Amino acid sequence: MLRTRRPVQGFIRNAIRWGVFIPLWLLFAWSDFQSAWLTLIGYAVDISGPMLHLFVGLIKTGVIFGIANVLAVMFYVLPEWERLVLLRLGKSVGVKGPGLFIVPPFLYSVARIIDVRITTYEVKATKTLTKDNIPVDVTAAVEIEVENPEKAAIDVRDYWKTTEWVSMEALKSTIGSNKLGHLLSETKEIAAALKALIDEAAKDYGVNVRAVRITDVGAPPSLIEELAVIARAERSAKAKQIQADAEIAVATALAEASRTLETQAGAVELRQIQALLEMSKEESSMIIIYPMDSIGGQQIANAAAGTQLTRKRKPKA
Numbered sequence: 001m002l003r004t005r006r007p008v009q010g011f012i013r014n015a016i017r018w019g020v021f022i023p024l025w026l027l028f029a030w031s032d033f034q035s036a037w038l039t040l041i042g043y044a045v046d047i048s049g050p051m052l053h054l055f056v057g058l059i060k061t062g063v064i065f066g067i068a069n070v071l072a073v074m075f076y077v078l079p080e081w082e083r084l085v086l087l088r089l090g091k092s093v094g095v096k097g098p099g100l101f102i103v104p105p106f107l108y109s110v111a112r113i114i115d116v117r118i119t120t121y122e123v124k125a126t127k128t129l130t131k132d133n134i135p136v137d138v139t140a141a142v143e144i145e146v147e148n149p150e151k152a153a154i155d156v157r158d159y160w161k162t163t164e165w166v167s168m169e170a171l172k173s174t175i176g177s178n179k180l181g182h183l184l185s186e187t188k189e190i191a192a193a194l195k196a197l198i199d200e201a202a203k204d205y206g207v208n209v210r211a212v213r214i215t216d217v218g219a220p221p222s223l224i225e226e227l228a229v230i231a232r233a234e235r236s237a238k239a240k241q242i243q244a245d246a247e248i249a250v251a252t253a254l255a256e257a258s259r260t261l262e263t264q265a266g267a268v269e270l271r272q273i274q275a276l277l278e279m280s281k282e283e284s285s286m287i288i289i290y291p292m293d294s295i296g297g298q299q300i301a302n303a304a305a306g307t308q309l310t311r312k313r314k315p316k317a
Contacts, residue, residue, distance in 0.1 A: 009077035012100075017072035024064045032057030074102050078113070083146075085111040085153040095149050112153035118145045118210060121160075123167045128175045130183060137218035138175055138183070140191070142167050142198065143211040151206030159205040163198070167212075170197040180219060187214040 036053035078084060078097035086093050087109045096103075103110060120143045127135045144163060146152045152159040174194050175183065183190060191212045199209040 006077060006079070009075070012075050012077060013072040016075060017068045020071055021065055021068035024068070025061060029057045029060035029064060032060065070105050074105060076101055076103060076110075081115060081117045083114050083116055083149040085114065085150055087111050092150060092154055112149075114146050114149040114152050116146045116149060118143060120144075121164060121167075122215075123164065123171055125168065125171045125175055128172050130175055130180045131177060132179045134180045134219065136175065136180060136183065137216070138171060138214065139216040140167070140171055140194065141213045141215050142209065143213075144202065144207050144209050146206055147208040148206030151204070156205045159207055162205055163202050163207050163209075166201045167198050170194055170201075173197070183217050184219075187217070190214060 032053045036050040036057065039050040039053065076084060076096070077100050080098045082097055084096040084103075086096050086103065088107060090109075092111065093108075120141055123140050123142060125136075125138045128138065129135055142163075146159070156162050171194060174190060174197070178190060191214050194214075195209055195212040198212065202209050
């Protein structure tokens, strides 16, 4: 992880550093440098010589700068997304931040500054065998956040790498316990199971796994083509089954209707009238009604049908 820059903290530390250093240097070390310079150019006579004054001035400058630096690094300014784990004589005394606070030197020390923002990283499992012995490449995105900075700083040396390693092992274990078809079709269910595995282990490091998403499942192209052929065959068989079930349902309904017409008096005549009404809606239709046992009516119907057919075949002038 990248080191976070804290411009406000840097400004405050520099202001304190130079605010302490300059007055103390002018008060204690400036006179030694001045004496060394005056002795060097001959305006003053000193039996010890300019080098001694220069050496003493440098020693005082170093000590003053060290004191100013110690006072400056006591001040911390953390943004809203960072927490500082504090130690007193090597023992944890809690978490500080965000905001401005002072850490006294020598007795207190900083174990680590933790970023508690939500972070996402990617894990990949390449050429991992599924339950049906098919090598696949699976990529997953893991979304985590530090919910206990004290555990993340003290109980584990590097919570980021440790969680990444746990995620990789959980991903490989999940792939090995599922078949390829299940990996391709049930990604949400697999992602939920993978999240539970990672979260169970990450709790010991103070890390909360918010979400896991399967972003890619790569299988051999030939195998994918075979799976596509199988899927098409299954869809075709299902369509035929649905059509057959529909025909059975229609036949059953017709048989039931036939039995109803046979048992109900006058039902056949009503059905005939309904059929006539449906045919009469067509503009080109001609309906001739005659008794079923009437020879004359049948001759009239045949003659009308012949006339209609002759008109249709007669070419236009």
